[in-house]
Every structure is written in C-alpha cells, then in structure tokens.
Amino acid sequence: MSRRRKQKTAALVLFSGGLDSILAVKILRAQDIDATPVCFESHFFSADKAQSAAAASGLDLRVEDISKSHLSIVKNPRHGRGAAMNPCIDCHLLMIKIAGGIMAREGFDFIATGEVLGQRPMSQHRQSLAIIDRQSGLVGKILRPLSAKLLALTEAEINGLVDRDGLYDLSGRSRRGQLALAKKFGIKNIPQPGGGCILTDAEYARRLEELMRRQPDFGGDDARLLRHGRAVWQKDLLAVIARNQAECQNLKIMARAGDWLFEPQNFPGPTVLIRSFGKKNGQGETLPDSGEIKKMGQDFVRRYSKKVPSRPDILITNH
Numbered sequence: 001m002s003r004r005r006k007q008k009t010a011a012l013v014l015f016s017g018g019l020d021s022i023l024a025v026k027i028l029r030a031q032d033i034d035a036t037p038v039c040f041e042s043h044f045f046s047a048d049k050a051q052s053a054a055a056a057s058g059l060d061l062r063v064e065d066i067s068k069s070h071l072s073i074v075k076n077p078r079h080g081r082g083a084a085m086n087p088c089i090d091c092h093l094l095m096i097k098i099a100g101g102i103m104a105r106e107g108f109d110f111i112a113t114g115e116v117l118g119q120r121p122m123s124q125h126r127q128s129l130a131i132i133d134r135q136s137g138l139v140g141k142i143l144r145p146l147s148a149k150l151l152a153l154t155e156a157e158i159n160g161l162v163d164r165d166g167l168y169d170l171s172g173r174s175r176r177g178q179l180a181l182a183k184k185f186g187i188k189n190i191p192q193p194g195g196g197c198i199l200t201d202a203e204y205a206r207r208l209e210e211l212m213r214r215q216p217d218f219g220g221d222d223a224r225l226l227r228h229g230r231a232v233w234q235k236d237l238l239a240v241i242a243r244n245q246a247e248c249q250n251l252k253i254m255a256r257a258g259d260w261l262f263e264p265q266n267f268p269g270p271t272v273l274i275r276s277f278g279k280k281n282g283q284g285e286t287l288p289d290s291g292e293i294k295k296m297g298q299d300f301v302r303r304y305s306k307k308v309p310s311r312p313d314i315l316i317t318n319h
C-alpha cells in the first residue's frame with residue numbers, strides 16, 4: 001500500500017547503525033514522524049552493524065543491496081577518494097539517489113541522514129553536502145536533523161512537516177553534542193564510531209589497488225577474496241594464503257569455478273587458494289598452465305607451514 005494514504009509524515013532515514021543515524025531516527029520520531037531506517041550493503045561493507053543497532057533500538061530496518069552499482073563507483077569515482085580507496089562522496093551520492101528512488105516510488109515525504117556538518121573530512125563538508133543534494137536531484141528534500149539549523153531550510157521544514165525548533169545545530173568532529181542527545185533520548189548502547197567499510201583499511205586498499213591495476217575488469221568476488229589471508233601475485237595468478245583456521249574455512253567457501261585449492265592433509269599448514277586471471281589457450285586450458293599453478297600452490301603451503309613432513313600430502317582441488 002502506498003504511504004501517501006497514511007496520515008503521518010513519512011521519512012526514509014539512511015541508517016548506518018552509528019550513533020548519528022540512530023539519533024536522526026529518534027529526533028524525527030520525537031516529532032511523531034514515521035521514520036523508516038534503510039541501510040545498504042555491498043562487497044565492501046555489510047548491514048551487520050545497522051542490523052544490530054536497529055535490533056537494539058527496536059527499529060524495523062530495510063536493507064538494500066547495492067553491490068553492483070557500488071563496485072562501479074569504487075572503480076571509477078567521479079569525486080575522488082578519501083585517505084584509502086573509499087570514494088565517499090560518490091558512495092553517499094549513490095545511496096541518496098537510491099533512497100530518492102524509493103521515496104518517489106513509495107511516497108515518503110523526505111529523506112533524512114545522520115550527517116553532521118564538518119564531521120568527516122571528505123563527505124560531510126558544506127560543499128560536499130551541496131554536491132550530493134544537487135547531483136542527486138534532491139535539493140531541498142534531504143534533511144539532516146543533527147545539523148539542520150546550520151543548513152538551508154528543507155521543503156519538509158518549509159511545508160511544516162518538520163518543526164525546525166526540534167532540530168539541532170551540531171557540527172565538527174567532537175561527539176559531545178551527540179552524547180548529550182543520546183542521554184536525552186535514553187540511548188544506552190552507544191555504538192563505537194567508524195568501522196564497517198573495508199575500503200578505508202590501508203592494507204585492504206593496497207591489495208585492491210593492485211587488483212585494479214592488474215585486472216581492471218575484476219568482479220565483486222575478487223574484491224571479496226582480498227579480504228582474506230595473505231595475497232601474493234605471480235603474473236596472472238593470485239594466491240591467497242590462509243593465516244588461521246577461520247580463513248582456511250573461508251577460502252573453501254569462497255572458491256569458485258576454475259579456482260585451485262591446496263589443503264595440507266598430514267601436517268598443520270595453511271589452505272591456499274589460487275585464482276587465475278590468465279587467458280585460455282586453444283584447448284580451453286587456462287594460462288599459466290596447471291603444472292605451474294600446482295607447483296605454486298604446493299610451494300606456498302610448504303613455505304607457510306611450520307613443520308613439513310618428508311612426504312607432505314597436499315590435497316589439490318580444481319573447482
């Protein structure tokens with residue numbers, strides 16, 4: 001049923017599970033606005049934090065998978081990247097555009113976010129917020145309840161759907177204002193700031209950059225694989241070497257058609273996954289050839305094992 005028939009004002013709130021987004025929902029609900037939290041998941045971040053925070057606050061969360069479109073902005077960000085591989089402005093823009101589509105289709109009155117002016121170096125400056133509003137085609141339709149009093153009036157305020165007096169004027173990196181609001185709204189479980197997006201991780205960013213340079217057509221599976229183990233390239237072969245038991249299991253789960261798995265059978269050692277990005281030869285065999293791949297995988301298992309028996313038994317599987 002369309003929300004247009006509902007009496008209450010309805011807002012779609014971008015919800016990361018961080019304190020700011022929880023506060024955005026609480027501030028709107030305090031004005032009796034039907035605030036629906038929505039979060040996004042991709043190859044580089046999950047909905048886990050948002051789901052836990054929503055559950056802790058008794059909120060019914062909507063999750064949208066944006067893996068495909070997000071991957072394409074990670075490869076080609078129009079507005080550059082942050083300190084690592086994080087294309088934050090394009091990412092925010094993408095989320096806002098998707099939220100804008102939901103708003104138009106489902107009859108929400110406006111979009112809200114937990115953004116705080118000047119809190120993040122890249123994406124929460126006045127200029128970046130203006131870019132996001134303009135390029136999403138949603139000028140006047142995005143309310144930022146925590147900083148609204150420092151920003152231009154939105155349509156929701158002009159039309160009396162939201163009372164500006166019940167909004168805030170927080171800015172900067174200090175969390176003092178948010179913590180005071182958390183107290184006011186009785187929020188006891190305060191999530192730690194940050195975390196969640198692996199694109200901000202320096203080591204992962206280095207790996208992803210190398211993948212991008214070597215294989216510009218890489219897919220989401222490849223980006224996900226780089227979250228695990230040690231990654232070593234040899235020509236067109238990517239070897240991922242597990243560092244612990246959990247990673248051994250993860251590599252087995254992540255193996256896809258064409259991948260090679262190497263698992264020591266009679267000694268403790270790492271599982272190794274090798275993915276070939278090489279072309280096929282006339283016989284449909286991937287280059288480098290299987291002999292080279294087998295040798296590479298076995299060498300890595302031996303090299304990263306503490307004690308290798310004189311006759312090592314390594315199970316080799318070509319998926």
Ligand code: SF4
Pocket residue numbers: 045086087088089091092123197198199200
């Ligand atoms: S940190 Fe990651 S999830 Fe957050 S805006 Fe930047 S790219 Fe997007």
